[in-house]
Amino acid sequence: xxxxxxxxxxxxxxxxxxxxxxxxxxxxxxxxxxxxxxxxxxxxxxxxxxxxxxxxxxxxxxxxxxxxxxxxxxxxxxxxxxxxxxxxxxxxxxxxxxxxxxxxxxxxxxxxxxxxxxxxxxxxxxxxxxxxxxxxxxxxxxxxxxxxxxxxxxxxxxxxxxxxxxxxxxxxxxxxxxxxxxxxxxxxxxxxxxxxxxxxxxxxxxxxxxxxxxxxxxxxxxxxxxxxxxxxxxxxxxxxxxxxxxxxxxxxxxxxxxxxxxxxxxxxxxxxxxxxxxxxxxxxxxxxxxxxxxxxxxxxxxxxxxxxxx
Amino acid sequence: xxxxxxxxxxxxxxxxxxxxxxxxxxxxxxxxxxxxxxxxxxxxxxxxxxxxxxxxxxxxxxxxxxxxxxxxxxxxxxxxxxxxxxxxxxxxxxxxxxxxxxxxxxxxxxxxxxxxxxxxxxxxxxxxxxxxxxxxxxxxxxxxxxxxxxxxxxxxxxxxxxxxxxxxxxxxxxxxxxxxxxxxxxxxxxxxxxxxxxxxxxxxxxxxxxxxxxxxxxxxxxxxxxxxxxxxxxxxxxxxxxxxxxxxxxxxxxxxxxxxxxxxxxxxxxxxxxxxxxxxxxxxxxxxxxxxxxxxxxxxxxxxxxxxxxxxxxxxxxxxxxxxxx
Amino acid sequence: xxxxxxxxxxxxxxxxxxxxxxxxxxxxxxxxxxxxxxxxxxxxxxxxxxxxxxxxxxxxxxxxxxxxxxxxxxxxxxxxxxxxxxxxxxxxxxxxxxxxxxxxxxxxxxxxxxxxxxxxxxxxxxxxxxxxxxxxxxxxxxxxxxxxxxxxxxxxxxxxxxxxxxxxxxxxxxxxxxxxxxxxxxxxxxxxxxxxxxxxxxxxxxxxxxxxxxxxxxxxxxxxxxxxxxxxxxxxxxxxxxxxxxxxxxxxxxxxxxxxxxxxxxxxxxxxxxxxxxxxxxxxxxxxxx
Numbered sequence: 001x002x003x004x005x006x007x008x009x010x011x012x013x014x015x016x017x018x019x020x021x022x023x024x025x026x027x028x029x030x031x032x033x034x035x036x037x038x039x040x041x042x043x044x045x046x047x048x049x050x051x052x053x054x055x056x057x058x059x060x061x062x063x064x065x066x067x068x069x070x071x072x073x074x075x076x077x078x079x080x081x082x083x084x085x086x087x088x089x090x091x092x093x094x095x096x097x098x099x100x101x102x103x104x105x106x107x108x109x110x111x112x113x114x115x116x117x118x119x120x121x122x123x124x125x126x127x128x129x130x131x132x133x134x135x136x137x138x139x140x141x142x143x144x145x146x147x148x149x150x151x152x153x154x155x156x157x158x159x160x161x162x163x164x165x166x167x168x169x170x171x172x173x174x175x176x177x178x179x180x181x182x183x184x185x186x187x188x189x190x191x192x193x194x195x196x197x198x199x200x201x202x203x204x205x206x207x208x209x210x211x212x213x214x215x216x217x218x219x220x221x222x223x224x225x226x227x228x229x230x231x232x233x234x235x236x237x238x239x240x241x242x243x244x245x246x247x248x249x250x251x252x253x254x255x256x257x258x259x260x261x262x263x264x265x266x267x268x269x270x271x272x273x274x275x276x277x278x279x280x281x282x283x284x285x286x287x288x289x290x291x292x293x294x295x296x297x298x299x300x301x302x303x304x305x306x307x308x309x310x
Numbered sequence: 311x312x313x314x315x316x317x318x319x320x321x322x323x324x325x326x327x328x329x330x331x332x333x334x335x336x337x338x339x340x341x342x343x344x345x346x347x348x349x350x351x352x353x354x355x356x357x358x359x360x361x362x363x364x365x366x367x368x369x370x371x372x373x374x375x376x377x378x379x380x381x382x383x384x385x386x387x388x389x390x391x392x393x394x395x396x397x398x399x400x401x402x403x404x405x406x407x408x409x410x411x412x413x414x415x416x417x418x419x420x421x422x423x424x425x426x427x428x429x430x431x432x433x434x435x436x437x438x439x440x441x442x443x444x445x446x447x448x449x450x451x452x453x454x455x456x457x458x459x460x461x462x463x464x465x466x467x468x469x470x471x472x473x474x475x476x477x478x479x480x481x482x483x484x485x486x487x488x489x490x491x492x493x494x495x496x497x498x499x500x501x502x503x504x505x506x507x508x509x510x511x512x513x514x515x516x517x518x519x520x521x522x523x524x525x526x527x528x529x530x531x532x533x534x535x536x537x538x539x540x541x542x543x544x545x546x547x548x549x550x551x552x553x554x555x556x557x558x559x560x561x562x563x564x565x566x567x568x569x570x571x572x573x574x575x576x577x578x579x580x581x582x583x584x585x586x587x588x589x590x591x592x593x594x595x596x597x598x599x600x601x602x603x604x605x606x607x608x609x610x611x612x613x614x615x616x617x618x619x620x621x622x623x624x625x626x627x628x629x630x631x632x633x634x635x636x
Numbered sequence: 637x638x639x640x641x642x643x644x645x646x647x648x649x650x651x652x653x654x655x656x657x658x659x660x661x662x663x664x665x666x667x668x669x670x671x672x673x674x675x676x677x678x679x680x681x682x683x684x685x686x687x688x689x690x691x692x693x694x695x696x697x698x699x700x701x702x703x704x705x706x707x708x709x710x711x712x713x714x715x716x717x718x719x720x721x722x723x724x725x726x727x728x729x730x731x732x733x734x735x736x737x738x739x740x741x742x743x744x745x746x747x748x749x750x751x752x753x754x755x756x757x758x759x760x761x762x763x764x765x766x767x768x769x770x771x772x773x774x775x776x777x778x779x780x781x782x783x784x785x786x787x788x789x790x791x792x793x794x795x796x797x798x799x800x801x802x803x804x805x806x807x808x809x810x811x812x813x814x815x816x817x818x819x820x821x822x823x824x825x826x827x828x829x830x831x832x833x834x835x836x837x838x839x840x841x842x843x844x845x846x847x848x849x850x851x852x853x854x855x856x857x858x859x860x861x862x863x864x865x866x867x868x869x870x871x872x873x874x875x876x877x878x879x880x881x882x883x884x885x886x887x888x889x890x891x892x893x894x895x896x897x898x899x900x901x902x903x904x905x906x907x908x909x910x911x912x913x914x915x916x917x918x919x920x921x922x923x924x925x926x
Contacts, residue, residue, distance in 0.1 A: 018770040023782065030786045144913040146862045148869050148882070149902050152889035156899070160892040167892065206373075208414040215369055215409075216429050216480075217402030219395070226428070230419045242772075249777040256869050257889060267778065268870050271785045279782045286775035306419060306464040 001303070008298055012291050019287045024066060027276045028059055053079070053277075075281035080273040086281045089266060095173055098285065100262030104251040107178070108185040109244070116190045117236055120197025124232075125224075127202060139195035142187055147250050151184045151257035168259040181258045185250055189243060196239050201232040230304055237304065241297040245290040316386065317344035318488060318520050319368075324380035324390075326360070326367045326544075335591050337363040339544045340380070345488070350514065350521040352535035352552075354528065354567065356588040360544035361524045362410075365490045369407050370397045385487065403433040406481035410493040412473035416465040422449075422476055423461045429483050448479040452509060471502035475509070482513060489514075490522045495530065507534060528571045532556065537623075540564045543589035543599030546617070550624040560626045563600045598628065606630060661922040668918020671911035678908060682732055685725035693726040694718065694877035702894050712896040714887065724901055727879040728908075734795045734873070734880070735860035741799035742856055743849060746806025751841050753807070754814030755833070765811070768804050776801045777866065784872045794873035798863045806852055810845055817844050847923045854916035858909045865905065881905045 050056045054065060069076055075086035090097045123135040142150070158180060159167035171177035204210060205228060213227045255264030263282060270278035302308055326338040338360040345351050353361045367378045368389065382389040384405060389397065401407075409415040417425055426448070427441035436444065442461070449457035452475040465473055474494060481489060491510065495503040511534065514521055523534060531538055531552070538555045540548045540563060548561040559565055566584045586603035595601055601611040610629040618633035619625050625636065662668060686693055697717035705712040711720035753764040783797040817823060823840050831839075861881070867873040868882025876883075881901050888898030 015770050015773050019773050022770070023774075023779075026782065026786060140913055140917075141910065144858065144909040145906050146866070146909075148862075148866055149885060149905055149909075152885060152892075152898050153902055155889065156892055156895060160895075208409060208411060209417040211371055212409065212415045212477075213417065214371055215401055215407045216432075217398040217400070218428065218432065219398060222428070222432075226424075227417050227420065231417075245775050249775050252777060253866055253869060264870075267781055271781050271870060271872060274785055276785070279778070279785055283774060283778040283782050286778045287773045290775060291773050304419075307466050 005299055008295050016291055020284055023280050023283055024063055027280055076277045078275055079277050080275040086278055096261045100260050101251045105247050107182045108247055112186045112190040116193025117197050120194035121201050124198040124201035135194050135198055139191040142191045147184050147188045147253050151254055154180055154184050170260050181254045185254055188250055193236055197236050200235040204228045204232045237301050241294045244293040318347050319345040320383040322381040326363050327377045329375045337544050341546050343539055347520055350535045352531040352538045353524045354531055354538055355541035356526055358588045358591055359541040361541050362492055365492055369401050403484045404486050405488045406486040407490040408477045408481050408494045411497050412470055412477055418465050421462055421464055426480050433484050448483055452479040471498050474506055485517055488520045492524045528567050543594050548626045554624050560620055560631050561628045562604050562606045658922045662918055665918040667914050671914040674911045682725050682728040686722055689722045691719045691722055693722045705896050711900045723879050727881050727884050730874055730880045731861055734864045735857050738795045738799040738860040739856040742803045742806055743853055746803040747810050750807035750810025751814045751837055754811035755837055771804055789872055791874050794867055809848055813845050813848050814841055817841055851916055851919045854912055854919055858912035
């Protein structure tokens with residue numbers, strides 16, 4: 001287990017390095033320097049800026065120094081808020097930046113995954129019931145229609161018209177303020193989880209080994225909870241890897257809708273201000289999270305499936 | 311084995327239907343047969359003959375769109391229509407089944423130990439420790455080497471033949487009165503097939519079991535069975551003792567099946583087959599389902615054909631048969 | 637929405653009769669046919685409504701600010717007094733343009749990349765698929781924003797950015813299909829008889845991928861619509877006074893009191909996305925009946 005975890009992590013490192021390199025090259029290939037747009041800077045000021053941002057060094061030195069920074073957990077300095085470290089903006093001491101996005105993503109996962117599994121299993125066990133039909137059709141709807149459409153609609157109905165929830169803002173991270181954004185995110189992912197679970201439980205219950213279990217005279221409960229649940233959950237697990245990257249992005253979009261102070265604002269600001277270092281940092285942070293989460297999912301899968309132990 | 315004894319299994323007028331998109335498909339039609347203690351009954355037929363569906367029906371394992379009617383009495387108890395929980399007291403305990411495909415019939419996500427001990431813990435109220443000891447004994451009995459270690463492995467760590475031995479051991483744990491074997495050797499190599507058949511014969515003697523053996527292989531039947539039911543298109547075509555079937559069979563289908571057995575004594579240019587295709591259950595002809603492929607078919611074959619008793623315990627469904635209409 | 641996997645198993649002989657029966661099956665699927673019809677109608681409206689309309693999409697009218705829907709302005713007007721009906725369809729036109737163009741590039745790149753990787757195999761395949769793995773590790777939205785920030789904000793660039801990161805799924809699917817086609821007898825026969833690789837890829841492999849490509853195309857266009865809309869949400873891509881569905885929805889989300897500003901573009905987008913989903917489902921069922 002530990003060996004597999006280490007091996008899996010080692011394999012991920014070159015991938016991450018490749019991503020960092022790609023992003024770095026893209027940013028530094030762009031013609032001109034990032035301070036072109038600024039009000040006419042005196043040559044001295046420009047020179048000191050160039051030094052501060054190491055832009056006077058040859059590109060390979062810049063690259064190595066950037067890698068060195070990353071290794072020490074630093075994303076460098078912002079190009080918009082001159083001199084401010086990006087880490088301070090990304091991971092502020094109070095609630096904001098990455099913490100907002102992370103909390104939204106975690107709430108979504110923690111609620112959507114178990115309830116998706118339960119609802120999907122129930123639908124699969126009652127195939128063609130009205131409940132099953134709701135699961136199937138809501139999957140079609142919410143797979144097709146993204147959060148950027150469902151989010152504003154939810155605000156229009158539940159916040160503006162019915163006035164049950166506030167239309168946006170973080171508040172102090174309380175239930176009232178978080179309900180709508182998390183609901184919108186859950187609606188985007190739960191139906192897919194439920195649908196996959198539904199399909200897999202139907203497949204598993206039709207399998208030969210479940211027939212054997214029934215032939216042994218085992219009660220339905222034992223068949224479900226001992227024989228069927230593990231193989232039925234595996235397809236859901238393998239779905240979670242790619243889904244996490246989606247939730248992360250979905251959370252950023254949701255922040256935009258509900259004006260939450262997360263990575264979304266930082267991204268928009270960075271884009272409008274051409275704060276390359278910031279966008280680079282956010283992209284790399286997102287990649288690290290995606291890769292780490294995929295490793296976790298792989299380990300989980302390995303724990304559950306005896307066939308890939310070796 | 312006299313006629314007066316109460317049969318272990320008494321199947322009367324059993325029908326199995328499946329609801330499909332275009333209506334109902336009859337997989338088994340009014341099947342009746344008896345199985346007495348200690349017999350090995352072979353059920354023979356091509357695919358689509360209804361032989362497997364009959365056995366799944368007995369075990370209550372039909373697919374959810376399947377419907378069963380008629381009567382099945384096992385040790386005097388009616389099985390058709392009883393609740394799942396009552397059925398669960400019988401299947402896996404007094405009546406067990408082994409399946410065609412050992413590669414997929416064991417749960418790949420559970421250790422063999424877990425899959426075996428649960429049977430004893432459920433039906434015999436054993437503790438895990440006792441159940442484990444008993445399971446290891448049974449694995450040794452079916453000649454699995456290093457059973458006490460290998461019981462803690464997962465199914466994928468066994469070969470196909472070994473998995474079928476595990477299946478057999480698992481089904482014998484409770485010393486069932488009746489063992490239903492649904493083509494247990496079809497998916498295996500020929501040499502492994504012979505070993506498994508030999509094993510079943512030994513075990514039957516040792517445990518005094520009754521076996522229903524489903525196969526399409528007349529050679530296997532000759533080697534193993536006391537009596538044979540020949541099925542085609544969901545109907546019983548002929549039933550008789552093994553000697554009668556091989557020496558005095560009446561039904562052209564039975565004879566055609568026998569002709570397909572390759573013989574070492576005579577020189578053949580080409581292996582014989584039955585011409586035509588196995589029956590399509592959605593489009594069966596009226597009367598005898600075998601008539602499109604039958605070399606002796608005549609105009610009477612389209613009428614409804616009764617079962618006739620040619621001699622005691624030899625029943626045939628064919629216009630050519632002579633005997634008492636049942 | 638994002639990063640969902642669509643698995644397909646289309647292992648079928650491609651004869652004329654096959655395509656006829658696919659079409660017959662599809663035409664029996666009322667939902668898919670209706671969806672296809674809706675897509676055609678919407679496309680035509682996006683082309684013609686702005687052309688025949690008496691008001692221009694960017695004509696501001698200070699006397700007609702924030703009007704509720706009426707006989708004069710069917711979808712109402714926005715905060716600058718512009719007619720929302722016309723704006724919805726000019727926005728639809730832009731959205732469709734970006735989506736179709738991006739989908740075309742995605743399919744083209746994905747098919748060739750996947751087909752070459754799968755067909756050539758060996759080391760090249762390993763390297764090419766490693767590249768795909770690496771790109772998969774980058775959350776698409778951030779990467780897209782990075783590209784647009786670097787190379788400037790324009791409609792053309794936004795579609796290039798979207799396309800640049802969306803061909804990954806397609807290439808994986810095509811590679812898988814190619815691997816299985818490669819081992820079919822007719823392709824092996826062509827290889828043995830010395831037909832050039834390029835010819836085998838264009839003559840045998842790509843035509844046999846048609847089934848997957850058609851279904852995937854029907855899934856890619858709505859994906860591209862969503863992506864371009866999401867970028868609009870971040871103020872990237874199309875800029876005022878030109879508009880797109882994403883921009884209109886984002887605008888509507890900021891003016892909730894004027895419900896029509898949100899409901900009409902959102903409704904149009906939902907109808908479009910669902911139509912593509914049903915069409916794709918219908919195509920998949922028609923190509924792969926079970």
